[in-house]
Amino acid sequence: MHVLLELNIVPCTFLKRLNRFVALVEVDGEERKALVTNTGRLEEFMVPGRKAFCTPKTGGKTDFVLVAFEDLGGKGAIIDTRTQARAFERALELGLVPWLRDCRIKRKEVTVGKSRLDYLFECPEGEVYAEMKSAVLRGGNKGEYAMYPDCPSVRGQKHIGELIELSRAGKRAMIFFIGAMPGVERFRPYDVGDPKIVRLLREADKVGVEIHALxxxxxxxxxxxxERPSLEIEL
Structure with a gap:
């Protein structure tokens, strides 16, 4: 087991989502506001009364960040995209990401076309343009799949389109998914959430965009x- 980060966790109870970015939670018997960084619907997790995990924050209109929800075996399914990114970056730094072996982050928030991609990696074979997506929708008969997206995402469509164009131009392009739930073994796109993204991912795969998940x-x-440095990909 590789530990990537250690957070100052505060147990909380989810009460309701007030808007896209703010949830109402209960901490030590008091109602408090928590920041939600994940713009997905997260309907399987955001159930009133569900146990969750928060971290304290200072400044702004919220007192906490809603980081995760209790899931299988008492472990947390991590919905906070900033925590997901930090965990990935630490795994990369430790050399634990097999599909980015000996690579480093050259830049973040890289402008490509009309979009900004999350990363530009410097690898022994050259540069890699990459986008990271959060996959926190569970699927499969045994709950073994991490899926994305759980709702339509125009932004996600644009990102995949930019990666397709990069690959067609001869550049190395990649999209990877953070399956941030205990026990997942595979990744697949969720066609009910956004059929266009499923089609774009299949097109991306055909033109050489690398697709990975952890x-x-x-x-x-x-x-x-x-939990797993590489999840099986099924498109």
Missing amino acids: GISLLPDGRIIL
Whole structure:
């Protein structure tokens, strides 16, 4: 088990989502506001009364960040996209990402066309333009799939389109998914969430865009662990 991060976790109870970016949670018997960084619907997790995990924050209109929801085996499914990114970056730094072996982050928030991609990596074979997406929708008969997206995403469509154009121009392009739930083994796109993204991912695969995924989860004591450095991809 590889520990990637250690968070100052505060147990909380989810009450309701007030808007896209703010949730109402209960901490020590008091109602408090928590920042939500994930713009997905997250309907399987955002159930009133569900146990969750928050971290304290200072400044702004919220007191906490809603990081994860209790899931299989008491572990947390991590919905916070900033935590997902930090965990991925730590795994990369530790050399635990097999599909980015000996690579480093050259730049973040790279402008490509009319979009901004999350990363530009410097690898032994050259540069790699990459976009990271959060896959926190569980699927499959045994819950073994991490899926994306859970709702239509015009932004996601644009990103995949830019990656397709980069690949067609001869550049190395990649999209990878953070399966941030305990026990997931595979990734697949969710066609009910956004059929266009499913079609774009299949097109991306055909033109050479690399598609990868990894699995992480949160332990109740605040440790974020790498569960699987590479999930099987099914398109």
